[in-house]
Amino acid sequence: MRVPGRRSPSEKLGDMVESQIRRRGIVDPRVLDAMRSVPRDRFVPAKLRHAAFRDGALPIGHGATISQPYIVALMTSALEIDRDGLRVLEVGTGSGYQAAVLAECGCEVFSIERVEALYDRTRALLSDLGYADRVHVRLGDGSRGWPEAAPFDRVIVTAAAAAVPSALREQLAPNGSIIAPVGDERGQVIRRYRLEDGRWTASDLEGARFVPLIEDARPETR
DSSP, rough: OOOOOOOOHHHHHHHHIIIIIGGGGGGHHHHHHHHHHHHHGGGSOGGGGTTTSSSSSSEETTTEEEOOHHHHHHHHHHHHOOOOTEEEEEOOTTHHHHHHHHHTTOOEEEEEEEEEEHHHHHHHHHHHHTTTTTTHHHEEEEEGGGGGGOOOEEEESBBBBOOOOHHHHHHHEEEEEEEEEEEEEEEEEEEEEEEEEEEHHHHHEEEEEEBBOOOOOOOOOO
């Protein structure tokens, strides 16, 4: 029985999309529908589920965060997903929320997470929610990409670096694009790189604050 005056998670999702995303100028119907469909509260720690739909990032453990809903929508919209079946490389699986949104947009997602505890937890969650056939998760150093699955139509990076690693550029398909936060603790900007007719162009989208992209030498074992 529903408690009078208490909104359901689906109602909270609808309010989140309307007030935090659509009203800020994100109008891509794929993105809006995906953000209404993915149960954001399932991707945050149980003790923070009361705050899952708020306008801000939340900690998920191991120094990682689930990004603000608007930032997830902005970066997804910037990928310009114009058809089903786009192959997207995601660097930094984290909570899995961004990957699930991409899957709901019709993408096949290849996501890399370097923290083993997050990798184990998130892979299980994505499977429980029915995304296992659309989101492939790997443990490893995301800065090296996923060479054997390349090329990718799109690349999205959810951690900040001074520049996009060269391996990610090399694994992008012709006429593809990369969305990544660029900068350091003093300032970051979400930037879109396009590879068009063999030439790179770049445009800044919005200021942001992401955890740093960490490169390591651990072999990708799973």
